Amino acid sequence: MNTDASFEIFLVAPPGLESLLCAEALEKGFTGATVTPGGVTLTGGWPDVWRANLTLRGASRVLARIGSIRVMHLAQLDKRARKFPWADTLRPDVPIRVDVTCKASRIYHAGAATQRIETALKESLGATIAADAPLRLMARIEDDLCTFSLDTSGEPLHKRGHKEAVGKAPMRETLASLFLRQCGYTGDEPLVDPMCGSGTFVIEAAEIAKGLNPGRSRSFAFDQFASFDADLWQQMRRAAPPVTTTCHYYGSDRDTGAIRMSTANAERAGVGDITTFRHAAVSDLIRPEGPPGLVMVNPPYGTRIGEKKLLFAVYGALGKTLLERFSGWRVGMVTTDLGLAKASALPFAPPMAPVSHGGLRIHLLQTGALR
Template sequence: MFFASCPRGLETLLLEDLAAAGAGDLRQTSGGVHFVAEWPACYRANLHSRIATRILCRVAHAPYVKEEDIYRLAFETSWPKWFVPEQTIRVDVNAVKSPLKSIDFVTLRIKDAICDRFRRDFGRRPSVDTRQPDVRIQGFISSDECTLYLDTSGAPLYQRGFRQKTVEAPLRENLAAGILRLSGWQPGTALLDPMCGSGTFLLEAAQIALGRAPGSRREFAFQGLRNFDPLAWKGLLDTAQAAEKPVQNAAIFGSDISPVAVRAALANLDRAGLLPAVKLGSGDLLEIDAPAAHGVLVSNPPYGERVSSDDELAAFYPLLGHALKRRFAGWNCFLISADSRLPKLVRLTPSKKTPLFNGALDCRLYEFRMVAGSNRGKPAADPS
């Protein structure tokens, strides 16, 4: 049994990814999906899911009353089945409504139990590496149950393996991919991010347009497990890479008022080998024209916790709304923001509002369907 995590608000999209990978018995919960699968489906999900953050394999589960119950569960788990004592480990624990006083102490007890099990079986124990471990163990503790998982992903799956340059407040790649899917954008349709920052939307869109699997340029933790099947993995990776299209113009456009951001986006696209697919320039959203008669605009505009004061935002948002009405008639515009004032200040009525989380920030993805003239008076869907 496995559990895949994702940004809250994207669980339905993650379920679609897992079903496409061959997973079964899918059960959606807040922040992820439980599923049953054979290991090749786990490999496929890591390779192909644009939405997942991590994919965890459940290795132990039991009720508990005190810390020593959790120690016993971890000690009795057959860790040598999965990895060898020469590999390094890291243990992390998340708890919800747990009566235990110290989660740090529980984490330490799980680590001790794993090491004690290896000492018993091999006379030696794995070392701890909190930065780049070979094996990550994840504990989840509810009010009366403990579940232990092996992380099959390693580095979070939103780390595609090529982005190097960042600017302030970037979106994670899996959230950007989810927003692109929620927007209904399809390759061949013009796409613009006029406040592109380090280029996250552009990178994700280019990969989608070129059929590039998001995990095809990185390694995974499952490759270091004892049950790893290298032939099965090679077949999946070869098939994914054979399906990629040549890198060419994909009607994807980006710009930013900050030259630093534009340079970061250029460097990231170049490092990813995707630069020819994207047309990137420097410009102010309030002044640039739409690059096509119709298309999809996606952006993560500045808001409260990011880069601007409230007074600056109160002045900027009406200008943003005016620019969208004047320059982007015929476009569907999607803005993600944690600022609930955005629709009122841009003086546009969203046709849809989708709750999403950008890290810990409770956000909304606002859809504005731009038509000639004012967009006022149209009812909003999903008033959450």
């Protein structure tokens, strides 16, 4: 198996947050990472693919672009797909599904193109095609060029493998980590989430502080590829011992069920020793002793949870508590509703462009150090 072969790797990011993911990739040593619409592109080999899945907190998926063929018509696609070196990457004993998109090409019928590629896989590799297969081959036919990509992640990367319990409107871990990065969070300061739900922001912050790899507890689609080297992968997983931190990370919520959830999730993630979750309304929020840090909060929006009218008082109480008790702390707030955010009376800078999340358009609002 040639682990040195180089190809294009595409890191999928939430639209609008590509530059944050690119900064993380460069920070983690992925040289040549560049922003492209919908994600980040870099060049590397299979070990880079594995390391990206293991270490990048903000990527939604990691795609490996394993090659391309020029195709003007379906007969040509049929012939050239049969000659493609599938066995370099795929195993005949692992079922696969095929997704095709066509754009600005003489081949415009995605269904017919899918059929040709599936037949090529069956007849040249001996592969089994299954609509529910965990492995996914994507073919994009654009300007008469068919590019083959493999989804190397499998389950979306926000599924870290630690969170068995989630709240009503959970923040995805990948998105939470990018918002933390946008707020300048690096792990060397305390964090408070006064509406912690299932604990996503607190747990992400604590994992960052400990230097824990986000993919350390889960499996990936790439371990079913012919190009997979199990020994090299195990070396990679063992390479990063946890870092000791003197900071602590706090969550509170008025829902006792949320506190049970977040406490259990933090224990599973291996950060129970540096996290504390407490049952409390926002008006009872206690400022931790020690240096100031970051308050990171994802309050209810009113679009899915609760009545919006009632939320103005909640945002108002949150803002009042932070302004009275959290001098020197910065605040990051995620919301769909700038009117609700305004009700907090917190001194937010102009919001960054909205980001799509679960069918909603959400804003990240930030303050400087509160006075």
